[in-house]
Amino acid sequence: MERLPLGHAGPALTRLAFGAAGIGNLLTPVGDEEADGALAAAWAAGIRSFDTAPHYGLGLSERRLGRFLEDRPRSAFHLSTKVGRILDPARGPIGSDLVNGFAVPATHVRRWDFTADGVRRSLEESLARLGVDRIDTVYLHDPDDHLEQALEEAYPALEQLRSEGLVGAIGAGMNHCAPLARFVRETDVDVVLLAGRYTLLDQTALEDLLPTATESDVSVVVGGVFNSGLLADPRPDATFDYTTAPAPLVARALRMQEVCVRHGVPLRAAAVRFALAHPAVTSVLIGARTAGEITDAAEQATRPVPDAVWADLRAQGLLPGHVPTPEGDH
Template sequence: MFPKREIGNTGLQVSILGFGAASLGNLYKAVSDEDAEKTLAAAISSGIDLYDTAPRYGLGLSERRLGDALRKLPKSDYVISTKVGRVLTPDHKANVNQLRYGFDTPMPFDAHYDYTYDGIMRSFEDSLQRMGLAQVDILLVHDIGVDTHGDKDSYYYQQLVDSGYKALDELRTQGVIKAVGLGVNETEICERVMTLGQFDCFLLAGRYSLLEQGALDTFLPKCEQHGASIILGGPYNSGILATGVKGKAIPHYNYEPAPAHIIEKVVKIEDICQQFKVPLAAAALQFPLGHSAVSTVIPGLGSERRVNKTVELFHHDIPSDFWSSLKDAGLLKADAPIPTQVKLKR
C-alpha cells in the first residue's frame, strides 16, 4: 500500500504512486489484451489507486482496457482521470496496420481538437461510454498551449475561455467530477489558466525532475498559492533517467535523442548513484515527492514486470546523504526539497 495525498483542496485522496496508461493504448508497440489485463491486475494488487488515461491513448483503446479492469472493483478502490480537448470520430479509411499518432492501435477513429463547451461535454460523455463507467474523478484538458498548437494556440485557448471552462466548472459544481486540471508538458499554459478560474491540479510531464528544477522558482509556489496540486508525469524525462547513459542504447530526453550537456549531467548523477548503491530510476521516481505541491508521480506502466519493478524502485531506501551529495555537486538545486522515507512509506 501507498500513502495518499490530496488533490488541491478537493478532499480527493490519491496514492502517491499512480499509473500512467498511455502504454495500454499501444504506445509505439502493441500490448496484447492478456498482457494489459495482467499489467492492471498487478497495479491494483500493489495498492496503486490512481489511474490516468485519455482518448488520445490508442484512440480510445487505453480507456476501454482501463474501464474493463476497474469496473470490477468498488468505486472506493480507485481514482480515475481522463482528458478532454480531443473528440474521436469514426474513420473508415483508418490504416490500423500502421502507427497513428504514435500508437499501434486497432481502433478505427481519428482525433480532432475541440476545447469548446460542446466539445468537452461530448468528449467526457464518450469517455464514460468507452470505459463503461458512470463516473470520472479528475478531468484534464489535454495538450492545450503553445507546445502543441503553435500559431493556433490563441484560437484553441479562446475556445476554452469562451465556453470550455464553463463545461469543466459545471461538471465539478454538479458533483459529476471532483477535480479539474490540465494534462500538458509546459508550465506556461498552467500559469495562464490560473487567471481563468480554479484548477485543482496539473498533470505535468517532465518539468520537475532530477534533471529539471526550474519550476521551483515561480511555478510551484504559484500552484500552492492557487490551490493546485501536481500530478507528476514523465519522471524519467522520456527515458534517460530510467536507462541512464552508460549502456548501448541511445538515451532519450524530451522525446528526442539527448543532447550532450544532458548526457554529461546524467553521467555525473549516475556516478553518485553508484557510490551510494542507489538505482538511478529509484532516485528519479522518488525525488519529485519531496515537494509538497506534488501529490503523486505517475510513470507509464506497460507490463506486469514494469509494474513490479516500479513498485520495488519506489520503495528503495535512499539515504539523505545521497541527496546532499547531489546538491554539493551542483546536480540538484540547493533549495530543492528532498523526499523522506516517512513520506513514501506507511
C-alpha cells in the first residue's frame, strides 16, 4: 500500500490506517480473537499504520495492539497514540465504563492533563502498554476545552520529545476544525487528525483547515469518513457522529447511494476515495472491529469510482462544485 510522509519530513503513513478504538471495545465488547483477526486482516491488506489512545478501553486498545505488533519488525509499521488523558486507578467499586463509551470494567478513571509532566507520564505509560521504545506520531487528544494549556504546556513538551527522538512526528486530534487550524498556524506540528468533518456529508474542513494545512505543508489524517455509520449503510436507524442520524441527512445519504449504485460502486468506496482526493490528506483512518470490516475498507480504498459518479453528485446538488474529487484517478 502506498505511503506518504507526514508534514515536512516526518515518518510515512500508509494511505489507509487502522483506527483501534473499536478493538478497545467502543460501545460493544470485542473478544481477543476477533480483535487479533481484525489486525491480521489489516496487515494482510497492506495497512502498516495503526492509531490508538489510552482513552480507548482504558488502555485495552493499546495492549491489544502491542501484543499484535510485538513480533513484527519495528521499522515495518507506523504507530500513533495520544496524550491528554491520564489513567488513574479507580477507588471503590468497579462498574462499567460504558458511560464513557467503552464496554470494559472501569478499573481506571480518566483525568485530563495537558501539563508537560502529564504529557511525559502519559507517553511513558503508553510505551509500556504497547511494548515499544518509541512512537512514530503522538497527538494531543481532544484538547478543545483545554486549548490554551495544550498550546502553552503540552505542545512544547511534545516538541521537546520530538527533538529527543522519542517521537517522530507530533500533532493534535479533534472533531473540530477551528482549533486544529490554530495549531497549524501557531505551532510546528507535522500533522493534524480530524474526525468527521471532511466527508461526503460534511466538508467543514474546506473552509479553513485544509487550505491552511496545504499552505503550511502540514499533513491531515481524516477519520470518520463514514460519519460513524450513515455513509457505510444509510438507513433510517443509522448513526451520524455517534447519534441517531437526522432524517434529512439520511435522505441525502440515500440519494448519494442511489447515484453510486447506478454506476456500479458502493457508497463506501465513494466515501473513502473522496476523502483521499484532497491534496492535504495523507491518510484515511478506518475504525474496525472485525476482519471483514477492515478488508472491505481496504477494497473500497482501491476500487475505481467512475468520473460520472462525481458529476452526478454535483448535478444533483449533493456535492458542492468546488470540492476536490478523484476524477481520472482510477
